[in-house]
Amino acid sequence: MATYKKRGYKVKTKVEKEKEVPAEEIESTTAEVFNTLDETASKTEEWVAGNQKYIFVGIGAIAVILLGYLIYSKVFSAPKEVEAANEVFQANSYFNQAINIDLNQDMLKGLAARDSLFNLALNGGGGKFGYLNIISEYGGTNAANLANYSAGIAYLNLNEYKLAVKHLQEFNSDDIIIGAKAKGAIGDAFIQMEDPTVALEYYEKAFQHSANDATTPIYLYKAGVTALDIGEASKALSYFKRIENEYASFKNTADGKMLDIYIGKAEALNN
Incomplete structure:
Protein backbone atom coordinates (compact mmCIF):
# COMPACT_ATOMS: atom_id res chain seq x y z
CA MET A 1 0.00 0.00 0.00
CA ALA A 2 1.34 3.41 -0.94
CA THR A 3 2.39 5.89 1.79
CA TYR A 4 2.24 9.68 1.67
CA LYS A 5 3.14 12.71 3.74
CA LYS A 6 0.41 14.97 5.01
CA ARG A 7 0.69 18.50 3.58
CA GLY A 8 2.62 20.77 5.93
CA TYR A 9 3.92 17.95 8.06
CA LYS A 10 7.64 17.60 8.47
CA VAL A 11 9.20 14.38 9.64
CA LYS A 12 11.46 15.11 12.63
CA THR A 13 15.05 14.03 12.50
CA LYS A 14 16.69 11.97 15.21
CA VAL A 15 18.59 15.01 16.50
CA GLU A 16 15.38 17.08 16.74
CA LYS A 17 13.66 14.28 18.59
CA GLU A 18 16.54 14.12 21.06
CA LYS A 19 16.24 17.89 21.67
CA GLU A 20 12.57 17.66 22.57
CA VAL A 21 11.90 18.35 26.25
CA PRO A 22 9.54 15.83 27.80
CA ALA A 23 6.28 17.24 29.08
CA GLU A 24 7.07 15.82 32.52
CA GLU A 25 10.29 17.85 32.65
CA ILE A 26 8.48 21.08 31.64
CA GLU A 27 5.90 20.49 34.35
CA SER A 28 8.66 19.84 36.88
CA THR A 29 10.51 23.08 35.96
CA THR A 30 7.31 25.12 36.17
CA ASN A 86 4.79 94.69 56.06
CA GLU A 87 7.69 95.54 58.39
CA VAL A 88 10.20 96.09 55.58
CA PHE A 89 8.05 98.70 53.82
CA GLN A 90 9.56 101.74 55.60
CA ALA A 91 13.13 100.53 55.13
CA ASN A 92 12.46 100.17 51.41
CA SER A 93 11.09 103.70 51.34
CA TYR A 94 14.29 105.13 52.88
CA PHE A 95 16.42 103.03 50.53
CA ASN A 96 14.58 104.18 47.39
CA GLN A 97 14.81 107.82 48.46
CA ALA A 98 18.56 107.44 48.94
CA ILE A 99 19.06 105.80 45.54
CA ASN A 100 17.07 108.51 43.76
CA ILE A 101 18.84 111.54 45.26
CA ASP A 102 20.25 113.78 42.53
CA LEU A 103 23.88 114.40 43.43
CA ASN A 104 24.42 116.80 40.54
CA GLN A 105 22.59 119.74 42.18
CA ASP A 106 24.60 119.95 45.42
CA MET A 107 27.11 117.17 45.84
CA LEU A 108 27.93 117.66 49.52
CA LYS A 109 24.33 118.09 50.69
CA GLY A 110 23.22 115.28 48.41
CA LEU A 111 25.81 112.87 49.81
CA ALA A 112 24.92 113.79 53.40
CA ALA A 113 21.22 113.27 52.76
CA ARG A 114 21.86 110.03 50.91
CA ASP A 115 24.05 108.62 53.67
CA SER A 116 21.44 109.57 56.28
CA LEU A 117 18.71 107.77 54.35
CA PHE A 118 20.88 104.67 53.88
CA ASN A 119 21.52 104.56 57.62
CA LEU A 120 17.78 104.85 58.30
CA ALA A 121 17.17 102.02 55.82
CA LEU A 122 19.72 99.87 57.64
CA ASN A 123 18.89 100.66 61.24
CA GLY A 124 15.28 101.82 61.08
CA GLY A 125 13.63 105.06 62.09
CA GLY A 126 10.33 106.41 63.38
CA GLY A 127 9.73 103.23 65.35
CA LYS A 128 10.02 101.10 62.20
CA PHE A 129 12.41 98.26 61.48
CA GLY A 130 15.48 98.68 59.29
CA TYR A 131 17.01 96.00 57.11
CA LEU A 132 19.22 94.72 59.92
CA ASN A 133 16.15 94.19 62.13
CA ILE A 134 14.35 92.36 59.33
CA ILE A 135 17.33 90.07 58.80
CA SER A 136 17.62 89.18 62.49
CA GLU A 137 13.90 88.93 63.29
CA TYR A 138 12.60 87.29 60.12
CA GLY A 139 15.42 85.01 59.01
CA GLY A 140 14.41 82.54 56.32
CA THR A 141 11.77 84.78 54.75
CA ASN A 142 11.88 86.35 51.32
CA ALA A 143 11.87 89.78 52.96
CA ALA A 144 15.00 88.94 54.97
CA ASN A 145 16.73 87.61 51.85
CA LEU A 146 15.99 90.79 49.91
CA ALA A 147 16.98 92.85 52.95
CA ASN A 148 20.46 91.32 52.68
CA TYR A 149 20.72 92.57 49.10
CA SER A 150 19.54 96.09 49.96
CA ALA A 151 21.74 96.21 53.06
CA GLY A 152 24.71 95.20 50.93
CA ILE A 153 24.05 97.99 48.43
CA ALA A 154 23.54 100.50 51.27
CA TYR A 155 26.86 99.54 52.88
CA LEU A 156 28.58 99.72 49.49
CA ASN A 157 27.39 103.32 49.11
CA LEU A 158 28.47 104.08 52.69
CA ASN A 159 31.97 102.78 51.87
CA GLU A 160 31.58 99.92 54.35
CA TYR A 161 32.91 97.36 51.90
CA LYS A 162 33.39 94.34 54.17
CA LEU A 163 29.84 94.66 55.47
CA ALA A 164 28.63 95.08 51.89
CA VAL A 165 30.33 91.81 50.88
CA LYS A 166 28.96 90.01 53.95
CA HIS A 167 25.33 90.84 53.21
CA LEU A 168 25.56 90.44 49.45
CA GLN A 169 27.07 86.97 49.88
CA GLU A 170 24.18 86.02 52.16
CA PHE A 171 21.70 87.07 49.49
CA ASN A 172 20.50 84.35 47.13
CA SER A 173 18.45 84.79 43.98
CA ASP A 174 18.00 83.17 40.57
CA ASP A 175 16.56 86.41 39.19
CA ILE A 176 18.46 87.25 36.00
CA ILE A 177 18.91 90.93 36.92
CA ILE A 178 19.18 91.15 40.72
CA GLY A 179 21.20 87.93 40.97
CA ALA A 180 23.77 89.33 38.52
CA LYS A 181 23.82 92.77 40.17
CA ALA A 182 24.49 91.25 43.59
CA LYS A 183 27.57 89.43 42.29
CA GLY A 184 28.69 92.51 40.38
CA ALA A 185 28.32 94.67 43.52
CA ILE A 186 30.61 92.27 45.39
CA GLY A 187 33.12 92.78 42.59
CA ASP A 188 32.79 96.57 43.05
CA ALA A 189 33.46 96.19 46.79
CA PHE A 190 36.64 94.19 46.17
CA ILE A 191 37.82 96.82 43.68
CA GLN A 192 37.43 99.44 46.41
CA MET A 193 39.34 97.15 48.80
CA GLU A 194 42.11 96.97 46.18
CA ASP A 195 41.72 93.28 45.47
CA PRO A 196 41.19 93.20 41.69
CA THR A 197 41.83 89.46 41.35
CA VAL A 198 38.84 88.57 43.53
CA ALA A 199 36.86 91.42 41.95
CA LEU A 200 37.43 89.86 38.53
CA GLU A 201 36.07 86.52 39.77
CA TYR A 202 32.83 88.18 40.87
CA TYR A 203 32.48 90.21 37.66
CA GLU A 204 32.80 86.94 35.76
CA LYS A 205 30.18 85.33 37.99
CA ALA A 206 27.94 88.33 37.35
CA PHE A 207 27.97 88.10 33.54
CA GLN A 208 27.81 84.30 33.66
CA HIS A 209 24.73 84.43 35.90
CA SER A 210 22.51 85.25 32.91
CA ALA A 211 22.70 86.61 29.39
CA ASN A 212 20.71 89.83 28.99
CA ASP A 213 21.18 93.31 27.59
CA ALA A 214 20.78 95.01 30.97
CA THR A 215 23.61 93.50 33.02
CA THR A 216 25.77 91.20 30.88
CA PRO A 217 27.63 93.90 28.88
CA ILE A 218 28.18 95.98 32.03
CA TYR A 219 29.97 93.17 33.85
CA LEU A 220 31.78 91.98 30.73
CA TYR A 221 33.14 95.51 30.49
CA LYS A 222 34.14 95.67 34.18
CA ALA A 223 35.70 92.22 33.91
CA GLY A 224 37.62 93.31 30.82
CA VAL A 225 38.95 96.50 32.42
CA THR A 226 39.94 94.61 35.58
CA ALA A 227 41.61 91.80 33.61
CA LEU A 228 43.58 94.41 31.66
CA ASP A 229 44.71 96.08 34.88
CA ILE A 230 46.11 92.82 36.29
CA GLY A 231 47.88 91.86 33.08
CA GLU A 232 45.41 89.36 31.59
CA ALA A 233 45.19 91.04 28.19
CA SER A 234 43.97 87.96 26.32
CA LYS A 235 41.04 87.49 28.68
CA ALA A 236 40.27 91.22 28.57
CA LEU A 237 40.24 91.22 24.77
CA SER A 238 37.83 88.27 24.64
CA TYR A 239 35.41 90.10 26.96
CA PHE A 240 35.60 93.36 25.01
CA LYS A 241 35.11 91.52 21.70
CA ARG A 242 32.06 89.73 23.08
CA ILE A 243 30.50 93.08 23.92
CA GLU A 244 31.30 94.36 20.44
CA ASN A 245 29.79 91.29 18.77
CA GLU A 246 26.79 90.61 20.98
CA TYR A 247 25.87 93.89 22.69
CA ALA A 248 26.44 96.63 20.14
CA SER A 249 23.99 99.00 21.86
CA PHE A 250 26.36 99.17 24.85
CA LYS A 251 28.52 101.53 22.79
CA ASN A 252 25.88 104.22 23.32
CA THR A 253 26.60 104.28 27.07
CA ALA A 254 29.31 106.34 28.78
CA ASP A 255 31.47 103.25 29.37
CA GLY A 256 30.68 101.90 25.94
CA LYS A 257 32.24 104.94 24.28
CA MET A 258 35.57 103.79 25.71
CA LEU A 259 35.24 100.27 24.34
CA ASP A 260 37.26 100.80 21.14
CA ILE A 261 40.10 102.35 23.14
CA TYR A 262 40.22 99.36 25.48
CA ILE A 263 40.05 96.92 22.57
CA GLY A 264 43.04 98.64 20.97
CA LYS A 265 44.99 98.56 24.23
CA ALA A 266 44.18 94.88 24.81
CA GLU A 267 45.19 93.97 21.24
CA ALA A 268 48.49 95.83 21.60
CA LEU A 269 49.32 94.07 24.87
CA ASN A 270 48.19 90.72 23.50
CA ASN A 271 50.58 90.81 20.52
Whole structure:
Protein backbone atom coordinates (compact mmCIF):
# COMPACT_ATOMS: atom_id res chain seq x y z
CA MET A 1 0.00 0.00 0.00
CA ALA A 2 1.34 3.41 -0.94
CA THR A 3 2.39 5.89 1.79
CA TYR A 4 2.24 9.68 1.67
CA LYS A 5 3.14 12.71 3.74
CA LYS A 6 0.41 14.97 5.01
CA ARG A 7 0.69 18.50 3.58
CA GLY A 8 2.62 20.77 5.93
CA TYR A 9 3.92 17.95 8.06
CA LYS A 10 7.64 17.60 8.47
CA VAL A 11 9.20 14.38 9.64
CA LYS A 12 11.46 15.11 12.63
CA THR A 13 15.05 14.03 12.50
CA LYS A 14 16.69 11.97 15.21
CA VAL A 15 18.59 15.01 16.50
CA GLU A 16 15.38 17.08 16.74
CA LYS A 17 13.66 14.28 18.59
CA GLU A 18 16.54 14.12 21.06
CA LYS A 19 16.24 17.89 21.67
CA GLU A 20 12.57 17.66 22.57
CA VAL A 21 11.90 18.35 26.25
CA PRO A 22 9.54 15.83 27.80
CA ALA A 23 6.28 17.24 29.08
CA GLU A 24 7.07 15.82 32.52
CA GLU A 25 10.29 17.85 32.65
CA ILE A 26 8.48 21.08 31.64
CA GLU A 27 5.90 20.49 34.35
CA SER A 28 8.66 19.84 36.88
CA THR A 29 10.51 23.08 35.96
CA THR A 30 7.31 25.12 36.17
CA ALA A 31 6.56 23.67 39.56
CA GLU A 32 10.07 24.58 40.76
CA VAL A 33 9.61 28.20 39.62
CA PHE A 34 6.32 28.54 41.46
CA ASN A 35 7.77 26.88 44.52
CA THR A 36 10.66 29.37 44.50
CA LEU A 37 8.21 32.28 44.18
CA ASP A 38 6.14 30.89 47.01
CA GLU A 39 9.24 30.55 49.20
CA THR A 40 10.32 34.15 48.41
CA ALA A 41 6.83 35.46 49.17
CA SER A 42 6.79 33.50 52.41
CA LYS A 43 10.16 34.91 53.46
CA THR A 44 8.97 38.44 52.65
CA GLU A 45 5.82 37.92 54.67
CA GLU A 46 7.90 36.57 57.54
CA TRP A 47 10.24 39.58 57.39
CA VAL A 48 7.31 42.01 57.35
CA ALA A 49 5.66 40.16 60.22
CA GLY A 50 8.87 40.20 62.23
CA ASN A 51 9.58 43.87 61.59
CA GLN A 52 6.09 45.33 61.70
CA LYS A 53 6.93 47.48 64.70
CA TYR A 54 9.87 49.16 62.95
CA ILE A 55 7.98 49.56 59.67
CA PHE A 56 5.07 51.28 61.40
CA VAL A 57 7.45 53.47 63.40
CA GLY A 58 9.17 54.53 60.15
CA ILE A 59 5.90 55.28 58.40
CA GLY A 60 4.71 57.17 61.47
CA ALA A 61 7.90 59.25 61.57
CA ILE A 62 7.51 60.23 57.91
CA ALA A 63 3.88 61.15 58.52
CA VAL A 64 4.84 63.29 61.53
CA ILE A 65 7.52 65.11 59.50
CA LEU A 66 5.12 65.83 56.65
CA LEU A 67 2.41 66.96 59.02
CA GLY A 68 4.87 69.17 60.89
CA TYR A 69 6.01 70.76 57.65
CA LEU A 70 2.42 71.48 56.60
CA ILE A 71 1.57 72.96 60.00
CA TYR A 72 4.72 75.09 59.99
CA SER A 73 3.98 76.34 56.47
CA LYS A 74 0.37 77.22 57.23
CA VAL A 75 0.56 78.36 60.84
CA PHE A 76 4.01 79.90 61.15
CA SER A 77 5.81 80.43 57.83
CA ALA A 78 3.06 82.11 55.78
CA PRO A 79 2.05 84.63 58.48
CA LYS A 80 5.74 85.35 59.13
CA GLU A 81 6.26 86.15 55.43
CA VAL A 82 3.32 88.58 55.48
CA GLU A 83 4.49 90.24 58.69
CA ALA A 84 8.05 90.62 57.37
CA ALA A 85 6.79 92.12 54.11
CA ASN A 86 4.79 94.69 56.06
CA GLU A 87 7.69 95.54 58.39
CA VAL A 88 10.20 96.09 55.58
CA PHE A 89 8.05 98.70 53.82
CA GLN A 90 9.56 101.74 55.60
CA ALA A 91 13.13 100.53 55.13
CA ASN A 92 12.46 100.17 51.41
CA SER A 93 11.09 103.70 51.34
CA TYR A 94 14.29 105.13 52.88
CA PHE A 95 16.42 103.03 50.53
CA ASN A 96 14.58 104.18 47.39
CA GLN A 97 14.81 107.82 48.46
CA ALA A 98 18.56 107.44 48.94
CA ILE A 99 19.06 105.80 45.54
CA ASN A 100 17.07 108.51 43.76
CA ILE A 101 18.84 111.54 45.26
CA ASP A 102 20.25 113.78 42.53
CA LEU A 103 23.88 114.40 43.43
CA ASN A 104 24.42 116.80 40.54
CA GLN A 105 22.59 119.74 42.18
CA ASP A 106 24.60 119.95 45.42
CA MET A 107 27.11 117.17 45.84
CA LEU A 108 27.93 117.66 49.52
CA LYS A 109 24.33 118.09 50.69
CA GLY A 110 23.22 115.28 48.41
CA LEU A 111 25.81 112.87 49.81
CA ALA A 112 24.92 113.79 53.40
CA ALA A 113 21.22 113.27 52.76
CA ARG A 114 21.86 110.03 50.91
CA ASP A 115 24.05 108.62 53.67
CA SER A 116 21.44 109.57 56.28
CA LEU A 117 18.71 107.77 54.35
CA PHE A 118 20.88 104.67 53.88
CA ASN A 119 21.52 104.56 57.62
CA LEU A 120 17.78 104.85 58.30
CA ALA A 121 17.17 102.02 55.82
CA LEU A 122 19.72 99.87 57.64
CA ASN A 123 18.89 100.66 61.24
CA GLY A 124 15.28 101.82 61.08
CA GLY A 125 13.63 105.06 62.09
CA GLY A 126 10.33 106.41 63.38
CA GLY A 127 9.73 103.23 65.35
CA LYS A 128 10.02 101.10 62.20
CA PHE A 129 12.41 98.26 61.48
CA GLY A 130 15.48 98.68 59.29
CA TYR A 131 17.01 96.00 57.11
CA LEU A 132 19.22 94.72 59.92
CA ASN A 133 16.15 94.19 62.13
CA ILE A 134 14.35 92.36 59.33
CA ILE A 135 17.33 90.07 58.80
CA SER A 136 17.62 89.18 62.49
CA GLU A 137 13.90 88.93 63.29
CA TYR A 138 12.60 87.29 60.12
CA GLY A 139 15.42 85.01 59.01
CA GLY A 140 14.41 82.54 56.32
CA THR A 141 11.77 84.78 54.75
CA ASN A 142 11.88 86.35 51.32
CA ALA A 143 11.87 89.78 52.96
CA ALA A 144 15.00 88.94 54.97
CA ASN A 145 16.73 87.61 51.85
CA LEU A 146 15.99 90.79 49.91
CA ALA A 147 16.98 92.85 52.95
CA ASN A 148 20.46 91.32 52.68
CA TYR A 149 20.72 92.57 49.10
CA SER A 150 19.54 96.09 49.96
CA ALA A 151 21.74 96.21 53.06
CA GLY A 152 24.71 95.20 50.93
CA ILE A 153 24.05 97.99 48.43
CA ALA A 154 23.54 100.50 51.27
CA TYR A 155 26.86 99.54 52.88
CA LEU A 156 28.58 99.72 49.49
CA ASN A 157 27.39 103.32 49.11
CA LEU A 158 28.47 104.08 52.69
CA ASN A 159 31.97 102.78 51.87
CA GLU A 160 31.58 99.92 54.35
CA TYR A 161 32.91 97.36 51.90
CA LYS A 162 33.39 94.34 54.17
CA LEU A 163 29.84 94.66 55.47
CA ALA A 164 28.63 95.08 51.89
CA VAL A 165 30.33 91.81 50.88
CA LYS A 166 28.96 90.01 53.95
CA HIS A 167 25.33 90.84 53.21
CA LEU A 168 25.56 90.44 49.45
CA GLN A 169 27.07 86.97 49.88
CA GLU A 170 24.18 86.02 52.16
CA PHE A 171 21.70 87.07 49.49
CA ASN A 172 20.50 84.35 47.13
CA SER A 173 18.45 84.79 43.98
CA ASP A 174 18.00 83.17 40.57
CA ASP A 175 16.56 86.41 39.19
CA ILE A 176 18.46 87.25 36.00
CA ILE A 177 18.91 90.93 36.92
CA ILE A 178 19.18 91.15 40.72
CA GLY A 179 21.20 87.93 40.97
CA ALA A 180 23.77 89.33 38.52
CA LYS A 181 23.82 92.77 40.17
CA ALA A 182 24.49 91.25 43.59
CA LYS A 183 27.57 89.43 42.29
CA GLY A 184 28.69 92.51 40.38
CA ALA A 185 28.32 94.67 43.52
CA ILE A 186 30.61 92.27 45.39
CA GLY A 187 33.12 92.78 42.59
CA ASP A 188 32.79 96.57 43.05
CA ALA A 189 33.46 96.19 46.79
CA PHE A 190 36.64 94.19 46.17
CA ILE A 191 37.82 96.82 43.68
CA GLN A 192 37.43 99.44 46.41
CA MET A 193 39.34 97.15 48.80
CA GLU A 194 42.11 96.97 46.18
CA ASP A 195 41.72 93.28 45.47
CA PRO A 196 41.19 93.20 41.69
CA THR A 197 41.83 89.46 41.35
CA VAL A 198 38.84 88.57 43.53
CA ALA A 199 36.86 91.42 41.95
CA LEU A 200 37.43 89.86 38.53
CA GLU A 201 36.07 86.52 39.77
CA TYR A 202 32.83 88.18 40.87
CA TYR A 203 32.48 90.21 37.66
CA GLU A 204 32.80 86.94 35.76
CA LYS A 205 30.18 85.33 37.99
CA ALA A 206 27.94 88.33 37.35
CA PHE A 207 27.97 88.10 33.54
CA GLN A 208 27.81 84.30 33.66
CA HIS A 209 24.73 84.43 35.90
CA SER A 210 22.51 85.25 32.91
CA ALA A 211 22.70 86.61 29.39
CA ASN A 212 20.71 89.83 28.99
CA ASP A 213 21.18 93.31 27.59
CA ALA A 214 20.78 95.01 30.97
CA THR A 215 23.61 93.50 33.02
CA THR A 216 25.77 91.20 30.88
CA PRO A 217 27.63 93.90 28.88
CA ILE A 218 28.18 95.98 32.03
CA TYR A 219 29.97 93.17 33.85
CA LEU A 220 31.78 91.98 30.73
CA TYR A 221 33.14 95.51 30.49
CA LYS A 222 34.14 95.67 34.18
CA ALA A 223 35.70 92.22 33.91
CA GLY A 224 37.62 93.31 30.82
CA VAL A 225 38.95 96.50 32.42
CA THR A 226 39.94 94.61 35.58
CA ALA A 227 41.61 91.80 33.61
CA LEU A 228 43.58 94.41 31.66
CA ASP A 229 44.71 96.08 34.88
CA ILE A 230 46.11 92.82 36.29
CA GLY A 231 47.88 91.86 33.08
CA GLU A 232 45.41 89.36 31.59
CA ALA A 233 45.19 91.04 28.19
CA SER A 234 43.97 87.96 26.32
CA LYS A 235 41.04 87.49 28.68
CA ALA A 236 40.27 91.22 28.57
CA LEU A 237 40.24 91.22 24.77
CA SER A 238 37.83 88.27 24.64
CA TYR A 239 35.41 90.10 26.96
CA PHE A 240 35.60 93.36 25.01
CA LYS A 241 35.11 91.52 21.70
CA ARG A 242 32.06 89.73 23.08
CA ILE A 243 30.50 93.08 23.92
CA GLU A 244 31.30 94.36 20.44
CA ASN A 245 29.79 91.29 18.77
CA GLU A 246 26.79 90.61 20.98
CA TYR A 247 25.87 93.89 22.69
CA ALA A 248 26.44 96.63 20.14
CA SER A 249 23.99 99.00 21.86
CA PHE A 250 26.36 99.17 24.85
CA LYS A 251 28.52 101.53 22.79
CA ASN A 252 25.88 104.22 23.32
CA THR A 253 26.60 104.28 27.07
CA ALA A 254 29.31 106.34 28.78
CA ASP A 255 31.47 103.25 29.37
CA GLY A 256 30.68 101.90 25.94
CA LYS A 257 32.24 104.94 24.28
CA MET A 258 35.57 103.79 25.71
CA LEU A 259 35.24 100.27 24.34
CA ASP A 260 37.26 100.80 21.14
CA ILE A 261 40.10 102.35 23.14
CA TYR A 262 40.22 99.36 25.48
CA ILE A 263 40.05 96.92 22.57
CA GLY A 264 43.04 98.64 20.97
CA LYS A 265 44.99 98.56 24.23
CA ALA A 266 44.18 94.88 24.81
CA GLU A 267 45.19 93.97 21.24
CA ALA A 268 48.49 95.83 21.60
CA LEU A 269 49.32 94.07 24.87
CA ASN A 270 48.19 90.72 23.50
CA ASN A 271 50.58 90.81 20.52
